[in-house]
Amino acid sequence: MRMIVSRRAASAAMVAAFSILVFSTQLSAQGLMVSGYADFEAKVTQSGPDDSEFLFDNHHFNVIVLGNVAGDLFAAAEIEYEHSGDEIALEYGYLTYTGFENVRITGGKFIVPFGRFNKDLHPTWINKMADSPLGFRNIMPGTYSDTGLWLSGGFPLGDAATISMDAFVVNGLMGEDG
Secondary structure: EEEEEEEHHHHHHHHHHHHHHHHHHHHHHHOEEEEEEEEEEEEEEEEEOOOOEEEEEEEEEEEEEEEEOOOEEEEEEEEEEEHHOOEEEEEEEEEEEEEOOEEEEEEEEEOOOOOHHHHHHOOOOOOOOOOOOOOHHHOOOOEEEEEEEEEEEHHHHHEEEEEEEEHEEOOOOOOOOO
């Protein structure tokens, strides 16, 4: 049996975890909260009686920082460290103005609200399914983030109902990465 573990990836994960513990107290004193999620997989494959492989995959080690910056201004960011360091990216980083009664205005890089899955249910600690919904695997990109402006909110419709809305303008799938 052969084990494949990247020392660089393990070291980076340890440094990130230590940094979160050290700096989370300082950030919370400024009104920001540090959170995140991680998931890990151990996989054994066997192609013959004497040929097997044992692999680890750190699917996600994502750090989230969010909170009120000042008054009605809210900030949020998520840094992804995925697949043992093969993918490191900013999934979202935005500012939201919440000073209006029924509308929020967001600018920056955000998860584009194509349906409820992409907007609310994609993190692995929420989505307990083995894979993403079919439409988010074969039609649209999974967890599609883009840069632009986003208006969201809800308006009362009588006493028992609310109309919710999301309107956004982004670079689009053919635009520059960012």
